[in-house]
Amino acid sequence: MSCDSHWRILLLFMLGTFSVAVVWYLRAEPYMPVPYMIAEDDRVVCLQGDVERKAVLLIENYTRDHPAFLQMSDYFWEKNQSDYQLPYGTKGSEDILLKILAITTRYDLPISRQSRPCWRCVVVGNGHRLKNSSLGDVINKYDIVMRLNNAPVHKYENDVGNKTTMRLFYPESADFDPHLQNNPNSLMVLVPFKTPDLQWLKAILNNEKRFRKGFWKMPPLIWDVKPENIRILNPYFMEVTAAKLLNVSIKPPRKDKEKPTTGLLAITFALHLCDVVHIAGFGYPESTNKKQTIHYYEQITLKSMADSDHNVSHEAQAIRKLLEAKIIRNLTHF
Known part of the structure; x- marks a missing residue:
């Protein structure tokens, strides 16, 4: 031989x-991370209205003819007529909303269409797949960076970046330092799930007696955020997420208590606001994997979501449809 x-x-x-x-x-x-799909950064072709055209094909009766955030004019001159109560509408919450919106300023984004007509957005999830991803620099290059709840930035900059355009949260998830984890001009966007959420925000803004009932976890009693940095997300996006992406009934009486997560809601909101929508850090471990952590910053597993009103497998299917239709793109493995 x-x-x-x-x-x-x-x-x-x-x-x-x-x-x-x-x-x-x-x-x-x-469940070890697979190679990451690094975005092309500034080389991503941004076509104005591209996401909107694609979303129409998947989401029935999709329209952008809705304000991103609630505005005082909706309740001052003529009360906004809503068919649903929170979290899918504002029926019965008009009076308290008027008091909150009178303190916060009108809708304004840190970035304008005049300065950049085509918006490239990334929704940064809280998933464990971000850990050791080294996506920080990539994430920072997007025009709009959306973050969720109390996910930290400080000490995780290499993986998640340090730019925050807006952070969607609810009172129970506001247990973080807004100055340490956000930029000075970051918008704090309240996602109101229930009336006590609005009562909490009103008490914070007016330094009134705090409400302790109605929360599954006690929200912070002191929360140092400027009123001009606070917005209230239009419940329309929660309605679209539940009814059109998850096919969950929102009409009373509701037998199914399933509610969208803040993450899927943020993706729906990004479809309304942006021309390019990328996501990172989404996805949960398989239900049989009891040891894999679900977040990049804390040691909790899927067991912690057992009693929640969220159906993670249902949401995974919705996100896959958006990915397969190329309406959104994933920077991490899903």
Whole structure:
């Protein structure tokens, strides 16, 4: 046998051994992060209205003819007529909303269509797939960076970046330092799930007696955020997310208590606001994986969501449809 033949046999053996090792590794550790899809940054082609045109094909009766945030004019001159109560409408909450909106300023974004007519947005989820991703610099290059709840930025900048255009939250998830985890001009966007959420915000803004009832976890009693940095998300987006992406009934009496997560809601909101929508850090471990953490910043597992009103597998299907239709793009493995 020639020397070349020996080398060929040795090479084939080494390749075969490597392939077996890779297969074994993936089977043994199926939830380890796979290579990340790095965005093209500034080279991403941004076509104004591109996401809007695609969303119409998937979401029935999709329209952008709705304000992003609630405005005082909706309740001052003529009360906004809503068919649903919170979280899908403002029926019965008009009076308290008027008092809150009188303190906060009118809708204004840190970025304008005049300065940049085409908006590239990324919705940064809280998932464990962001850990060790080194996506920080990529995330910082988007025009609008949306973050969720109490997900930290400080000490995680290399993986999640440090730019925050807006942060969607609810009172129970406001247990963070707004100055440490946000930029000075970041918008804090309240997602009101229930009337006590509005009562909490009103008490914070007016330094009134705090409400302690009606929360599944006590929200902060002191919360140092300027009124001009606070917005209230239009419940229309919660309605669209539940009724059109999750096909959940929102008409009373509601037998199904399933509610969208803040993450899926943020994606729906981004479809309304942006021309390019990318996501990062979305997705949960398989239900059989009891040890994998669900967040990049804390050691909790899927067990913590057992009593929640969220259906993570249902939401995963909705996100996959958006990905398959190329309405959104994922920067991390989903």
